[in-house]
Amino acid sequence: MSAISEKELSDYRNEAAAWFAENTIADPGFMLPLTFMEVGTDQQFEFLREWQNKVYEAGYLGAAWPKAYGGGGLDQKFQTIATEEMAKANGPIMLNAIGLNWAGPLILDMGTEEERNRYIKGILSAEDIWCQGFSEPENGSDLGNAQTKAVRDGDDWVLNGSKIWTTQGNYAKYMILLARTNPDAPNKYAGLSFFLSPMHVDGVETVPIRKLTGEYGFTQTFFTDARIPGDCLMGEEGEGWRVAMRTLEYERGVRGGQPGGYVMRASDPFEIVELARKATRGGKPALEDPVIKDQLIQLMIEARALQLNSKRGHIQPLVQDKPASLALSSKLMATEFMRRLNEFAITLQGQRGAYYVGEPDAYDKGLWQRAYLNSFSATIGGGTSQIQRNIIGEHVLGLPKS
Amino acid sequence: MTKRATIGFSEEQAQLLDVATTFCRDKSPIEKVRSLLEDERGYDEAIWSEMAELGWLAIAVPEEFGGIGLGMAEVVPVVEQMGRTMMAGPFVSTTLAAQAILLAGTDGQKQKHLADLCAGTKATLALSEPHGDWDLGHVECAAERTGDTLKLSGRKTFVENAETADLLLVSVSLDGAPALVVVERSALPEGALRREVVIDETRRSYQVTFDGVEVSTDGLLDPALTSAALTHVDLCASLLLSAEMCGAAASCIDYTVDYLQTRKQFGKKIGSYQALKHPIVDAHVGYEQARSHLYCAAFNFTQQGEGEVATRIAKAQAGDALSFAADRAIQFHGGFGFTHDCDAQLYRRRSLWCENQHGDAAYQRAKLADLLLQ
């Protein structure tokens, strides 16, 4: 492959910047979700689906995925640039997060030619929304204990059981599904298989779950003798745990091949500075209180660390001691940071911190309060912070299993 | 502060990181550091000479003065690795004195001192005073001018390696404003030095009494540049202290993790208990953040405004990261952690020294608030 010139990259950056400047809709007139786990209304869904498709059509999503399956066939550097420009323009999040970031890379990586041809383009264009059927009511953190059953019947598989906390389950056309195909396997991990399973079949029902914010966002999925075709099995029967672990490597960002875009919007400590100017303490702007100043600076320092960590992650001599460290730590750091940032924004408001969305006297329409409650989506979803600490302790520091 | 922080890493930084890692590990392992705890000098002359030969003292000095012509960014990986093995000695103080002379020295002073400093002449800083203020502009030590002579008076504290240094860079109040003067160690009378008892036993710190010391006005740095030089030295020192603390945090965590992987209680390795595993992960994550800030500060060091912000952040974060890691290191070693034999105390003592030189984390954040929250 011929080397890419600086000029090519900077031209591309200029084009992308211009495109996002022109096409980004800052305020659609209703609240947009901060993360892909908060899509609660059809209005939000349609808006974000259209946006993703538009970004894809313009070439700024999946730019580095193979052309044969609907990608742009460019070097990953171009996608990185496009994503940076998208962030600078404050573009909305990419809706089809599970398709784009877990299922898509997994299919490109481990899937058959047939699977790639069938699924990749729909993932990029947001035509086919994907969800993830890992967690169950009894088994969340203990994923290997999943009990939803898949039984072979002729050419088909028949599913029974229930998955829960399924993000976008009500919108999804496909689910990446971990199910038990052999209850008598020598250990719990050996009896699992992995499916790329259609959602729109008889016997699959999704029920919305109301979140702590009062909105909707995820679902419980029930399988009652749901029949799916035999070719939905991904990999070999009984290999589900291995495939699921690979999926988690994408989810945790330790494997590359991401199509770009972003699925969570970071709140900006600079916005809190504005809030600290408005909110008062002792008749003066809260921003003049030395304790508040100190806390604000600490948060700014952390926000910067998150940006810098991801940049340092690309400088090989500075990560060679523990290569997986920054990637594995970033989810823990970023999600816990967001939670504390939003919490701080509420305490800053003093008594008015007790207002909520809908109250006309609330600062910033009560959005900090909503953002704080929502921030737990990310400290729990995709593996809780406690599980993430176990993973870092065991895989980065080499500590014995808990 | 720009909203998007930047970081970069030069080929020279990479090479120095590599060489310094091996050098410090081989020449200054922890047994060596311990063997020097009781030593009056506190460091090994032979290692010092080797470092001089490697050119490390010349890194941030321009070629025209006998240096290599790189910058503070390239000193950072070296000091980080020294911090990692807790090596002590006059490397940082000599580097900082050279920086001051480079910035505010007269041509004559530059010609006279810089090549020597690059070659291994040792220097130290006499900037702190008993009042303990971190503001280097707060100077009570005085100098009076008579003809070509300066008569000094007052006391300086925390003058590292004063006993073995050849040159001292001293701040004094002259005609009502701070001034910097280079004093030869040989100009100090008998009894001018008193070794201080300090918490970091790897370091040698002295109080210097300047009463009655007379030096030539040739030693005065350019008065017009004094204030800039003090600021520059303050930031260079903060940057290198951050590097030292980051290195120490990395090895403190490694050291503790080793223990957690081997020590058994209740039939299990104690590292399997989440009461220990989760905090050590938090320490590690804190260290990773500090290291990113460190290399951001190194990369931006010469950028107007941005360099100061990044450096103060680095100092605050590195201090917090090392303190937390070292505090937990003591606790997680149980009864052994309470002993002098356990290295955990070396890390904790060092963190208390480093944090409290040139402003602790809260001080840095207060400065940052002034810079960022207008």
Ligand SMILES: Cc1cc2nc3c(=O)[nH]c(=O)nc-3n(C[C@H](O)[C@H](O)[C@H](O)COP(=O)(O)OP(=O)(O)OC[C@H]3O[C@@H](n4cnc5c(N)ncnc54)[C@H](O)[C@@H]3O)c2cc1C
């Ligand atoms: C907004 C949101 C969206 C989600 N989307 C999806 C999705 O699309 N698909 C999907 O499959 N799942 C999804 N999940 C589920 C998520 O992966 C699980 O909630 C999560 O893994 C935790 O499992 P649990 O809820 O059963 O909690 P539990 O596992 O019961 O955990 C309860 C508490 O115990 C702690 N805990 C558990 N085990 C350990 C341990 N070994 N060590 C220390 N602490 C432990 C946890 O940290 C937690 O604090 C989503 C969750 C949320 C909140």
Ligand SMILES: Cc1cc2nc3c(=O)[nH]c(=O)nc-3n(C[C@H](O)[C@H](O)[C@H](O)COP(=O)(O)OP(=O)(O)OC[C@H]3O[C@@H](n4cnc5c(N)ncnc54)[C@H](O)[C@@H]3O)c2cc1C
């Ligand atoms: C100043 C001092 C005086 C003492 N005096 C006496 C005395 O007079 N007589 C006497 O008999 N003893 C004495 N001790 C010993 C003291 O009781 C032990 O040090 C203490 O019980 C811890 O045991 P350990 O040192 O073996 O540490 P370990 O048991 O090896 O513990 C190492 C680390 O692992 C942690 N840890 C261990 N097990 C678990 C677990 N299950 N869950 C979570 N964390 C765990 C500990 O908290 C510690 O942080 C003294 C200790 C000190 C420091």
